[in-house]
Structure formats: structure tokens, C-alpha cells
Amino acid sequence: MTFEQIIFYFFSTILISGALGVVLVRNPVYAALFLILSFFTSSAIWLMLEAEFLGITLVLVYVGAVMVLFLFVIMMLDINMDPLREGFVKMMPLAALVAIIIAAEIVLVMASPSFNFDQSVVHAADYSNTKAIGNILYTEYVYPFEIAAVILVVAIIAAIALTLRRRKGVKHQNPSKQIRTKRNDRVRLVKMPSSSTQNRAGE
């Protein structure tokens, strides 16, 4: 076993146990933590495949942003996990069947000649996966890439259109207006005759 293989098996073991942890632990926060662990180790495996861009992006996007929001939601909600687990034994055979079918399908596809595992591509030391992805993304795949961007824009528009509401009676500050205030808007100098008779009258 080479050094690389040892590392690979090390990461794979963590990945698989992390993935199992996601499903098996009772506390949803722990499950989310296991999910983070799985993301992190799979990104390490991608790094080993010289796909550093994908690996780092996985951490950046999924772990750094998506999972933060995930944890947010899980912590805010008080999820009672027991009802979710009630049908576990009853559903088990069905779930196992689906799992077996999916596994069979994966094997079927992987066994096709288009997947050639014997050829492992070795790149030169200065090979940059980031550059390679950038090159192909902005030439050959520019059309789908741009459409994917449009889809994201639509998602943003939809999210804002569905959630933005202007409540009535909310007090808002307008910072630029605040900054633009002049002394004259706030302070009014009043000339008052300072006579002692007035003071008396006040008392």
C-alpha cells in the first residue's frame, strides 16, 4: 500500500463514518456536525484527485455558508426527533430495497465502457485545476454556465418577491438623511429678554 493509498483509506473511513453519523445520531445538531465532517473529508479526497478548486469550493460554499444557515435553522427550531423515527423499523425493508436498486444502478452505469478507470491521468507539477476549469467553463460551457447564473438570479428575485413585505407603522432611520442634517435643522436660537421680572412671574 502506497502512502497515497493510506491517506485515501484514512479519509474514506472518516467520510463513511461521518455519513453514517449523519443518519444515526439522535441530536440534529450533531447530525449537522457530522455532515460538516463528511463535506470536509470529501473535499480532502477531491484535493487528492488534483481537483483543488472543487475541493476548496466545497468547503467554501457548503461548509462555510450553507451549513451555517443549516445550523441556524436547526438551532432555532426545537425539533423533536422521536416522531420522525417512529416508522423506522416498518420502513426499513422498503428503504433497503431502494438502496439496493440504486446501488445496482450505479454498478450498471459504472460498468459501462465509457467509464475507464484504468487510465489515471497524471498532470505536470504546474497543472492548475482552477485554470483548467476556468478555461472550459468560459469557452465550451459558457452557454449553460450563463443560464445557470440566470437561474440563480431568478431564485434571488423569487425569494425577495415572496418574502419582502413592508410593514406599516415601523419606524425607519434614513442614515443619509441623518448625516445630511445641518445645525439649523436641529437647533433654534431664540432670543429671550433676560429680565428679572420674568423670572419672578415664572415662580
Next chain:
Amino acid sequence: MTETIMSDISRALPEIFLLVAAFSVLLLDLFLSKSMKIVTFLLAQLSLLTTAWLVYNRMGVESIATSATVNNVESVQYALAFSNMYIKDALSDLLKIAMLLIGSAGFIYTRQYLRDRNMFSGEYYALVLFAILGMMIMVSANSMLLIYLGLELLSLSMYALVALQRNNGRASEAAMKYFVLGAIASGMLLYGMSIIYGLSGHLDLTGIAEYVKSSGMTKAGSFDLGLLLGLSFILVGLGFKLGVAPFHMWIPDVYDGAPTAVTQLIGTIPKLAAFGMVFRLLVEGLGDMQTSWQQILILLAVLSLAIGNIIAIAQTNLKRMLAYSTIAHMGFVAMGILAGSNMGYSATLFYTIVYALTALGGFAVIMMLSRKGYEADQLSDLKGLSQRHPWMAFMMMIILFSMAGVPPTVGFYAKMMVIQSVVDANLAWLAVYAVILSVVGAYYYLRAIKIMYFDKADTETTQAETGHKIGLDSHILLSANGLSLLALGIMPGALMATCVAVINVTMK
């Protein structure tokens, strides 16, 4: 390099224009006050019409050009762009023009309705434009990747449009159902696509077609489990998107729950896009597996015709009734495709365009009868329509006749062409079955007509309606819409000839 980019851009110019226009609508709307929103409407309308003009203007241009990617051999007339992911051919041009014009008509119909419901905003128009853009991408996709992306662009905009009325509980429920089922359908489609991609190693439809040919699936009795699995998942996904039984569950709820303006959109243009998608995937990509998908489609068609026509009888809600009628109509679309001949495809193309026109008018009548704070979506709302609005009632009658397939409306001719192509494919039993169920279906259309002409209007309805004005533009458009159904029924030749020519050119 730059030269290919320029030619790529010039080929996809309509899409690019529409994208820029959608963004402009969205941006401009920010700076418009509530009373000026009409500008948004006009701009959106202008974008659709200009895009349609761009498509029309560029039809057939490529057959003259001599570029490396243009295959100008004899009768084959199509142009590819963006590394063969974009295809511009007669079918995509025809479908795009039809979609854009119907979209533009939809804008006119919905203007008043949206005003009354505080939905007359830039988001609505931008989302509709994005949805139409997604459909344009779908029909001119030459790669599974693009089909999927276009479909997602369409679906995402649609989910948002259905839910746009935030305080409407039924609309939110419909959006939720639509979203969950749509996501499952996309997942199925994607799974099927990934299996096909894994087997063939190709994303582009031409490559897939070559792979299928070489796999020997054309020969009778050949069996390739992987391809069949991929095909089945793709068909499930397509079934959801088309709305054929048994994948029709979302249709009645979404049609019923969504604001009628959005229902009209869902009920018309996406059917054209779905036909384009089915054609690209099944005929162009997996055309050599026709024997396999024919059997599945027969099942889908049989179920859709039965469920659509029979359950519609029990409906008292007009929108739900039209939803079930859609399912039945999609059964006819499936029938036309499963015939597997050029004749069948042309008939289906004709059928889809005609159906979109008919549904456009049907939902328009519901919107024109609705007022501020009231949805005229019950069958009983049609009571006495012939006394209240005789001309509108007449138009609605033509529309319902066309849906039922009563001559001399165009619906009859469309159904006949589809049935004929099925008979030609040696499936006479299916043709007989379709005819019987169409007769069953005619019952609920005729019942609606009876309510319009022979039932008396409630006095409250008449009273409530006083003061409710319907825009002149909607009236003119509805007249044109209804009369065109009649005219096409009497003289279907021109449109049918176009459809036949388009399919013949596209099928090489």
C-alpha cells in the same frame, strides 16, 4: 475564436435579447411609481414582440450562411451554436414564435386582473419573461444539460409566480405542492439523464442518438437494461412536466390554487415547451428506442384520457374542470408522439399549438368575469352568461366546443389528425378508445355551455357585476382568439402544412 463567438451570439440573439429585456424590465420597475406601472407592462410586451420579430426575422437565414458549424447539406437546415449545445432549426423557430405571441396575448388578458389583485408589478413581468426565456432555451437545446437548465429556469419562475400572492393561503398551498412535486420530477429527469450520460458518455443529443444506434436497441427484441432504466426515469420526469396520468396529481391543485393569470400561463405556453422537450429527448435523442418508449406512452395516454375525462365530470370548479381537461388533452399529445411517424409529430405539434390557443381563451374568460376580490372560478358563475355578455358567451362556446372537439372548430380537426396518425401506426384500438373517451369528455363541456345559455343568472351576480368594466383590449383579443379557433377549424390547411413542413425539415 471571436468569429465563432460572434456567430454564436447572432444565432442565440433572441434569447440574449429577451434576457437583457427581462433585466431592464426589472430594473426600470424599481424607479416607477405605482401609477406608472403601465410602462413596465408596455416594456414587457415590447420585449416579447421584439423577440418574436427577431426569431421570425432570422428564420432560414442560416441555410444561406456557410460556416463550419452550419450543416447545409441538401434539406437539412439547422444551425448549432455554443459548442453544439444550442440548436436553431425550424421546430425551435416555430415553437418560439408561438410561445412569444401567446405570452404577449396573455399579458393583455391579465392586465386588469393583476391590477385588481395588487400583482401588477415588475416582479410578475420579469418572472414571466424569465419563464418564457427558460422555455425558449428548452426548445432549442441540443444537449441534455440545456434541456434541464431551461426546465429549471421555467419551473423556478413558475413556483414563484404561483406563490406571488403571499396572503392567499390556497395559492401558497398550490405553490408548495407544485414545488415539491416539480422538484421530484426534476430529480427523476436528472437521474434518467445521468444514467444515459453515464452509459453513452455524451450530453449532446446527436451523440446520444449515435450511441443508441450502435447499442443495437433498434433491433426488435434487443434489451439493454441500463438504457431502459434511463429512459424510464426520463419518461417519469417528462410525464410530471407534461401532466399526464399517473403523474397528474399536481395539475388540479395548482390550476385551482394559483391566481388565474398564472394558471393561464401554466396552462398554455409550457405545453408547447413540453412538446419541444419531449421531441428533443425522445425523438432526436432516443429516437431509436421508439419501440420501448411507445409502450410506456400508450399506458400514459390511456390513463390520462380516462382520468382526465371522467374525473372532470365531477368538478364544480371551472378551473379544476379545465385542469382535468388539460390532463385529457395531454393524453392526446402523448398519443400523437407515440405514433412515431412524421405525421404523428406534425399532428401533435398542431394539436399543442391549437390547445394552447384554446386554453388561453378559456382562462381569459374566467379572468374577465372575475372582479376585484372575487374569482369567477365556479361553474355556477357562468350562469346566464348569454344574457349578461352574449358575445363573450358565444366566444366561450366556441372555446368549449374546440376543447371538446366539435366541428367545425379546430379542436375537431386536431383530434382527428392525431387519431389518424395513431391508426396509421396500427393502433386502431387506441384510436377507438380515444374517440369513446372524447365523447365522454364532451359531456362536461356541453354542460358548461348549457349553464351559460339555459340557466338564469343569480340576481346577486348581476348586481355585483354592475360597475365592473372589462377592458376593450381583452374583448378584442378574445374575439380574435375565439374566431381564430373557428377560422382554423374551417381552414386548417395553412397551419397544418406549416407543422408538417417544420417536422419534415427537422426530421431530416
Next chain:
Amino acid sequence: MIESLISFWASLPIALTTVIVILLKIVAIILPLILAVAYTTYAERKVIGYMQIRMGPNRVGPKGWLQPIADVVKLMFKEVIIPEKSSRFVFLFAPIMVLAPALVAWSVIPFADGMVLADVNAGLLFVLAITSLDVFGVILAGWASNSKYAMLSAMRVGAQVVSYEIAMGFALVGVLMASNSLNLSDIVNAQAGGIDNWFIWPLFGLFLVYFISGVAETNRAPFDVAEGESEIVAGFHVEYAGMAFALFFLAEYASMILISALTSLMFLGGWLSPFEGTFLVNIPAIGALFDSGIHWFLIKIMIFLFFYLWFRATFPRYRYDQIMRLGWKILIPVTIVWLFGEMVAIGLGWTPWA
């Protein structure tokens, strides 16, 4: 003696020697870093003290020089109290989760030409990804403490850090467009050739955005709503004591130093001397001082650290909604406009930095 050591070293298997060398390098980075953290706390108290016209720490050792050591000793001997209803594992794990990314990111920082632990070619992305992990520790600490102040703080931090990361990432995109590389050494080398070649000039807006976002990312004043003593006591670490608390402290200052280091690498030419290429470099004995080297890098880090302390002494704390407004409505649009301008400039071939 020495010869026998060398021969013993050579006899070891290569895998082992590489691991040992790497470990030694790590120690060589982390030990000075921790020392720097200790004395940054001292500097902070002194600087703010002088700004507020008082002495700052001055009891332990001459002029208070030994104050940080005394603090460390005190913290080490304090008991780590674990709240009764807290999630014990997560509670103890969170401080480690905060500290680890703050230290790991240093592995790709080049201190001078070739002086770097791991010269990865996507270093910039790596740093961005690793620093984005910081927030987990804080969120977990807030959750595990089972205290409402801590929880509120975790919520604030999560939203704040995720928002400012976007502006930060965009600013980095500008740097990467200018340098045409993601490798931090290459980025510095792209700025070689004199002070006018530093990216701070063409990318001034991005520089400001980056540093402001950096201050927000590290939850330092004026963006320290996460700690907000006056509202939520001390935020996410209110339940922590002893070494567990010290780890948060360590992480905060290590992140500060990291952000300062990154800013100087990306905008101020890292180890490059401002006098590069002038006659000063050729002066016999002291020429080396004016030439590029690690000392310039350290000086630049110190300048930015001083900014951190200065901000803390002078700015009042932002309100939460103001922070969000600044991040989303000002910083992000500024970066987008700047990137667009940069794109046009590159498209026209007008690249002053090249």
C-alpha cells in the same frame, strides 16, 4: 557528535523525515504566532491606554512587559466550568473549532520569497475557505452554552460573518484578476518592482472593502456586536472560563494577525520593500534593511494591527442593522462596481500593475 546526528538523520525513512520537517516548520510558525498574540493583547491595552491618556498595564515586569505572561498563567490555573445543561462535547469542542482554522490558514502564508509551509497553487481560495470555518466554533459555542446571551450572540455572528464573507470574496476576486494567480507568492511577486506596483493603488476600493470586511470577520470593534458587553454580557463566550476562554482569545488575535498579514500580502506587496529598486538598497552595510525581506512583512502586519487597535479606541459600536446595511448595501456594490471597472480595464489592455 554532529556527524553522527547527520548520519542518523539520513538513515531514517524519507516519509518519516518529511513528517518531522513539516512538524518542525509548523512549530516554527505557531510558537512565534502565539507569542505575537500575547504581545498584541499587551499592545492593545497600552495603545488604547495612551489614546485615553492613561498608562495601561505597568505593574508586572518593567513597564508591564510581563503582563501577558501573567495573564496566561492566571488563565491556565482557572477552572473550566461547564454549565450543567450544556452539551458537554460541543461545549469543549467549540473553542478548538475556533482556533484551528485561525492557525491552519497560516500554512499557506509566505513570509518571504519561498518561505512558506505549503506552496499550494490555490492558496487564496484555501485561505478564504478556511477562514470561513471560523464561524462554526462561535455558533457552536453559543449553542452549546445553553444560555440566551450566548445564543443571541451566535445568531449575530453567523449572519454577520456570512454577509461579510461575500464582500471579502469579491475583493479577493479583484486581486486574483490583477495578479492572474491564486498562489499567494505569485500574488506578491506580481507586485514586485517598486511601491507604485502594489495593488493598493489600482485596487484601492477593494483594499478598503477587504480590510473593513476583515475587521467584521474577526468580530472586532466597531463590528463586535457578537460580544456586545452592554447588551449581551460577553456573547458567545459568556459561559467560558479558564483555558477554554483563552482559546477564544487566542483565536481572535490570531485571526486579527492573519487578516493583517493577508491584507499586506495582497495589497501592500507582502515582504517587498517600498524602496525596492532605489539607490538605498545598494548602500553597503544597511542596504539589506532597505531590500525586500521578512522584516517588511512584519512591519506591514504591525501597521494593520495598529489600525485594529486604533479602530477599537475611536469608533463606537455599530448597531446590528447598520452592520448589515454597510455589508450588503455599500461594501458589496462597491466591490461589484470596482470589479466591473477592473474588467473593462483588463479588456482594454490598460493594466497599470503589469
